[in-house]
Amino acid sequence: MPLVVLAVVAVAVAAKLAVRTRAPEGGWFTDLTRSAGSLTVIGTMFAVMLAFVILFALQSFQRAREGSSIEAVATTELASVANILPDPVGERLRGDLVCYARTVIHDEWPAMRDGRPSEVTEAWVDRLHNDFAGAALSDGRHEAAYGQWFDQEAQRRDGRRERLSEATPTLPAPLWFALAVGAAMTLTYMVVQADPRESRKIQALPIGCVSALITAGLLVVFFLDRPYSGEHASVEPTEMTRTLARIDNGVQAPCDDRANPL
Numbered sequence: 001m002p003l004v005v006l007a008v009v010a011v012a013v014a015a016k017l018a019v020r021t022r023a024p025e026g027g028w029f030t031d032l033t034r035s036a037g038s039l040t041v042i043g044t045m046f047a048v049m050l051a052f053v054i055l056f057a058l059q060s061f062q063r064a065r066e067g068s069s070i071e072a073v074a075t076t077e078l079a080s081v082a083n084i085l086p087d088p089v090g091e092r093l094r095g096d097l098v099c100y101a102r103t104v105i106h107d108e109w110p111a112m113r114d115g116r117p118s119e120v121t122e123a124w125v126d127r128l129h130n131d132f133a134g135a136a137l138s139d140g141r142h143e144a145a146y147g148q149w150f151d152q153e154a155q156r157r158d159g160r161r162e163r164l165s166e167a168t169p170t171l172p173a174p175l176w177f178a179l180a181v182g183a184a185m186t187l188t189y190m191v192v193q194a195d196p197r198e199s200r201k202i203q204a205l206p207i208g209c210v211s212a213l214i215t216a217g218l219l220v221v222f223f224l225d226r227p228y229s230g231e232h233a234s235v236e237p238t239e240m241t242r243t244l245a246r247i248d249n250g251v252q253a254p255c256d257d258r259a260n261p262l
């Protein structure tokens with residue numbers, strides 16, 4: 001990201017200085033007050049639009065994080081419920097949950113960077129459902145656990161669905177187009193305000209600062225709209241990793257460490 005900012009700043013400053021060498025004395029604008037006012041309007045409109053887009057993208061990023069946390073907590077609770085259910089069903093469910101956590105961490109998370117779910121994870125979800133369907137209820141305690149399983153399973157499903165829904169970019173192309181037009185108009189207007197009467201440093205400083213802020217803002221939107229990009233501070237399977245460490249306590253899981261079935 002810093003290299004992208006520096007590259008844009010360098011191009012913007014170079015363009016401003018190149019135009020400065022061809023601009024007449026005093027620049028092309030005869031009314032500097034009106035020129036400055038027009039730039040203020042353009043810049044303010046773009047800044048407001050960028051702020052709203054950043055807020056929208058931040059909400060999407062937060063939903064991805066919250067969905068991951070809800071799913072991990074529900075998986076932990078499901079493992080607790082499986083401890084109550086009678087064996088061999090309870091034992092199979094505990095193993096299935098360990099494999100599910102492993103495949104979320106090692107297979108589905110990389111898949112989400114490409115905007116898709118994991119077929120391996122889907123297979124373990126199906127296996128969980130099939131193994132739970134074979135549970136036999138022998139007393140009231142098991143019946144209570146049976147009902148709790150459905151509640152936590154709904155939480156796990158909703159958390160995963162929310163997590164997967166944020167795997168694909170949420171900002172529509174027209175919005176990106178509007179941002180690009182706003183950024184281009186702001187920088188172009190600053191470039192054509194070149195005035196050879198001022199020094200190169202004075203001419204370069206304002207457009208350098210503005211281009212850096214615009215580029216940084218657009219990069220923030222791009223980052224927030226792709227929460228599983230794998231970049232620094234992106235959403236990682238931290239909560240599910242903690243869940244796996246908690247539930248993988250001597251369980252005979254029917255998969256290897258990468259969640260491949262044995």
